[in-house]
Every structure is written in structure tokens, then in C-alpha cells.
Amino acid sequence: MTQQSILITGCSTGIGLDAALTLHARGYQVLATARKQQDVDTLISKGLTAFQLDVTDYGSIDAALVKILTESGGKLDFLFNNGAYGQPGAVEDLPTDALRAQFETNLFGWHELTKRIIPIMRQQGHGRIIQCSSVLGFVSLKYRGAYNASKYALEGLTDTMRLELKDANIQVSLIEPGPIDTQFRAxxxxxxxxxxxxxxxxxxxxxxxxxxxxxxxxxxxxxxLPSSAVTKALIHSLEAKRAKVRYRVTTPTKMFAFFKRILPSRWLDSLLSKG
Known part of the structure; x- marks a missing residue:
């Protein structure tokens, strides 16, 4: 069986690092990326094939893809978009530049990378794209407006992409973690x-x-939960004959998905405002 290749963004710590190491041990050709070269060097020291890629720098995306596709022989079976951060702050206190920076990292950069990968997957006749969203991609919390907005937008863009790629044999999934033990809060x-x-x-x-x-x-x-909880969902999205549309990881994510379905908006607002 030909070794399957996966490009993962945001591998310096947390979810991306755990996914890269686990899938490498599982036999995948992992093409790990990180924004800073020192983190790339650390990934290489861990035995991974790694490249510098900053999703907010489109020149960096192009340069990284040249190296990545050379390494993978011009094919790419899977893309896991993961690298992101959360910008806290009340909406009324949020500078527009902060909101713009949030979208550049959490949405625009992912889109720029993904639309370069889709033609490769179309040409080879298959592929899977997995987007790491959040519980805050479908419910909102105070002081998380920028992050909420970027993840809500990601969910809408991803749902649309899934419909558009259905006939191209490219499966598209969202992973929606709740609280995960990573550097996210720092x-x-x-x-x-x-x-x-x-x-x-x-x-x-x-x-x-x-x-x-x-x-x-x-x-x-x-x-x-540890990052491995997200990796478990990722593995299913890669290896199941038919990947799920959404993977809800952690109890809060599953709980709020249920509450959003059954509660009136005012009741849900009352519950969320306590968070």
C-alpha cells in the first residue's frame, strides 16, 4: 500500500504536534509545518519532515508548497488546517486591526492554502480536507467575538466547500474541540x-x-482533554470510508450542540452569558 501523505499546519505545539507525531508513528508521510523556523528545527529533531509555513504570508505558502510537493511526489492525500489563535476582548474594545489579524490567521490564510491544494486533489481524483474549528464555531461567548467570528466564518466556508467538492471525491470535515490542554490560552x-x-x-x-x-x-x-482527543477524531476522518461532517470533541462541545438544537435563543444566551 502506497504511503499516504498529509500536510498539517500549526505543528509547533498542542493539537498539531500531537497529530503529526501520532500519524508519523502510524505510517503516514507527515508533512508538518510551523510558522517559526526554530519550531521547524524542533520538529525535524523529533524525526518529522517539517517546513516553515506562515499562512498569513502568501509567499511563504507558495515557497513551502514547492518543497512539500517535491517531498510528496506531487500528490497530497490529506490536508489538516489547524494553526490558529484566539483574540479575546469585548467587541466594543476590539481594534479593527485585531479583528483583521484574527481573520488573516484563522480564515484567509487557511483559504489561501486550501485553494492551492484542491486542484492537486482534483487531478489525482481523491483527497480529504479537515478543518479544526471549535465549539465557538457554533455558539458564542462573551469576550470571544473575534474568535467566534473567524470560526463561524470557517464553518460556513467549509460547509459550502463540502457541497462544491462532493462530486470530486474530496471529503471535507470539521473538527470542533472544546477545551483542550494546549498553548492556546497562553x-x-x-x-x-x-x-x-x-x-x-x-x-x-x-x-x-x-x-x-x-x-x-x-x-x-x-x-x-489532551490534544490526543482531537487526534483520535482526525484519524477517523482520514481512515473511515465515509468521514463524518462534524467531529465534536469534549463534553462541552457535545453539550452545547445539544442545547443549541433544543433551547430557545434567549435561554441559550442566558446559559452562555455565565461562561
């Missing part, structure tokens, strides 16, 4: 400090609580 705190002025906001008291939560070693509580 990165969110960094983005918060970069763009949000706490002292000038009417949300100052809430922000200080948010900072404490994001700084905590286990801010997700007992429902936080």
Missing part, C-alpha cells in the same frame, strides 16, 4: 495584552478575571 493572553486596554474599558473588572483564567495552569477545568 497565546490568547498575549493577543489580549497586545490589543486591549484594560484600564480604559467598562469591562475592566471582567477583564481582570479573564486574565486570571488565561494565566491559570488549568483554566479549562476538569473537562479539558
Amino acid at each position: 497565546n490568547a493572553l498575549q493577543a489580549f495584552n497586545q490589543y486591549i486596554s484594560v484600564d480604559d474599558s467598562v469591562h475592566e473588572a471582567d477583564y481582570k478575571e479573564q486574565i486570571k483564567r488565561l494565566s491559570s495552569e488549568n483554566p479549562g477545568g476538569s473537562m479539558t
Whole structure:
């Protein structure tokens, strides 16, 4: 059986790193990418084939794909779009530049990479595209407006892409994690400090609580799962004859998917506003 190839973005830590290492051990040709060269070097030291790729830099995408496709022999069986971050802050305090940066990383860069991969999959007659979304791609929380917007947009774009690629033998799936034990919260705190002025906001008291939560070693509580929980869903999306449209990972994701189906919007708002 020919070794199957998968391109994974955001492999420096967390979900992407666990997926890359697990699939490599499983026999896949893993083409791991990271934004910083020092992280690429670390991936290589772990035995992975890795490349520098910054999804916000379209020249970086082009340069990486030349190397990746040379390594894979011009084919690509799977694409796992994963690298993203969350920009906290109330909508009224959110600079438009912060919102733009959120979309560049979480949506526009993924789109730019994906639309370069689709013709390859069409030509070879098969492929699968897996997008790492979030529970916040279908329910909203206070102070997560930028991240919510980027993931809601990703879900809409992905659902449309799935319909358009149905006849091309390219399966498209979304993975929707809830709280996962990664560097996500530390990165969110960094983005918060970069763009949000706490002292000038009417949300100052809430922000200080948010900072404490994001700084905590286990801010997700007992429902936080390891990155391997996402990798398990990813493996099913790659190996099942018919991949699921959506993989809901963690209890909060499954719980809120159920609540969204059965609760009136006002009731759901009341529940979510406590988060």
C-alpha cells in the first residue's frame, strides 16, 4: 500500500504536534509545518519532515508548497488546517486591526492554502480536507467575538466547500474541540495584552478575571482533554470510508450542540452569558 501523505499546519505545539507525531508513528508521510523556523528545527529533531509555513504570508505558502510537493511526489492525500489563535476582548474594545489579524490567521490564510491544494486533489481524483474549528464555531461567548467570528466564518466556508467538492471525491470535515490542554490560552493572553486596554474599558473588572483564567495552569477545568482527543477524531476522518461532517470533541462541545438544537435563543444566551 502506497504511503499516504498529509500536510498539517500549526505543528509547533498542542493539537498539531500531537497529530503529526501520532500519524508519523502510524505510517503516514507527515508533512508538518510551523510558522517559526526554530519550531521547524524542533520538529525535524523529533524525526518529522517539517517546513516553515506562515499562512498569513502568501509567499511563504507558495515557497513551502514547492518543497512539500517535491517531498510528496506531487500528490497530497490529506490536508489538516489547524494553526490558529484566539483574540479575546469585548467587541466594543476590539481594534479593527485585531479583528483583521484574527481573520488573516484563522480564515484567509487557511483559504489561501486550501485553494492551492484542491486542484492537486482534483487531478489525482481523491483527497480529504479537515478543518479544526471549535465549539465557538457554533455558539458564542462573551469576550470571544473575534474568535467566534473567524470560526463561524470557517464553518460556513467549509460547509459550502463540502457541497462544491462532493462530486470530486474530496471529503471535507470539521473538527470542533472544546477545551483542550494546549498553548492556546497562553497565546490568547498575549493577543489580549497586545490589543486591549484594560484600564480604559467598562469591562475592566471582567477583564481582570479573564486574565486570571488565561494565566491559570488549568483554566479549562476538569473537562479539558489532551490534544490526543482531537487526534483520535482526525484519524477517523482520514481512515473511515465515509468521514463524518462534524467531529465534536469534549463534553462541552457535545453539550452545547445539544442545547443549541433544543433551547430557545434567549435561554441559550442566558446559559452562555455565565461562561
